[in-house]
Amino acid sequence: MLELKGVTKHFRKQIAVEDVRLSILEHEFLVILGKSGAGKTTLLRIMAGLQAADSGSVWMNACDVTRQPPAERKIAYVTQEYALYPQLTVHGNLVAALNPLRLPKAEVVRRIAEVSAWFQIESLAARLPSQLSGGQAQRVAFAKAVVRQPSLLLVDEPLSQLDCELRGELRRLLQTLNQRFSTTTVMVTHDPVDALSLADRIAVMEEGHLVQIGTPDDVYRSPESPSVAGLLSPWGVNWLPLELLMVFPAFEQILSSRKTGPQGITTVGIRPEAIQCAQSQAAPIMNLLEFAVEIGEIRNLGFSQLVHAQLGTHRLQFFADRNASVRPGRVSVQVAKADVLLFP
Structure with a gap:
């Protein structure tokens, strides 16, 4: 579905991403796990086309999209900041996400009704982003991304600003997201609980390098280094x-x-x-x-x-x-x- 071939990115003399080679399968939920500064968000932005790599290439469905603009990649990106239009209502934000697709009105109505029900935001349709709680804003941000039916959904630390109850609620939605909307999801996080509970596979990054990839059980039970073991252990080792x-x-x-x-x-x-x-x-x-x-x-x-x-x-x-x-x-x-x- 998506493949990174030797992707490298430096900021001056600082390594952000170094020779990352990674294949992401269709309908897979891949979680990139690492500490702050490991290169997770930079790698996600390179996948989205928001950041140019210094070397290497990005492929989607066997096509080289390295120089393709973000709008042409059929990718949706959910950031930590929600990225909602502050002057538009929740319903207006969903309509705005669909405008570039030039869909028939009936299809716009159908899609908005579908994601609104799934993310439980029907009652929020007339509210502005400033009138939403953090959990509500995060659900709207996901709905805005998914309503476009992207081939690839990129998610940057979506649960980091939520309290425990809301994190659990959103995890339950994310666990069946790929099957419900036929998408592929790549999420970055520093939280091992998020990684272990959501991922089909976990890719562990350290200082810009991809150091291990495998199923949650494989990476948890057979970490390749003490640092990987520590990352997968919420209570330490x-x-x-x-x-x-x-x-x-x-x-x-x-x-x-x-x-x-x-x-x-x-x-x-x-x-x-x-x-x-x-x-x-x-x-x-x-x-x-x-x-x-x-x-x-x-x-x-x-x-x-x-x-x-x-x-x-x-x-x-x-x-x-x-x-x-x-x-x-x-x-x-x-x-x-x-x-x-x-x-x-």
């Missing part, structure tokens, strides 16, 4: 020294099963959500790494308890069930061997 874990026979079995030795490993990571208090009815011990920690602070998160503990001289954190009786002191915890992250 417990980084532990190799020598601290080598005393456990189960850890040696992990190294053996991964066909590596301690000399090839420099970093060991365990995500907080992978650790659980040891249970007498747990899975067979052969599948688990078990060790004792000293529990210190316990924080009630409502849905769970966040436990801060010590393993030797190293701090780590993990979650306990909200109804579990967790107290400061020594306790055994377990981790599935498959959830132990090893990096050279």
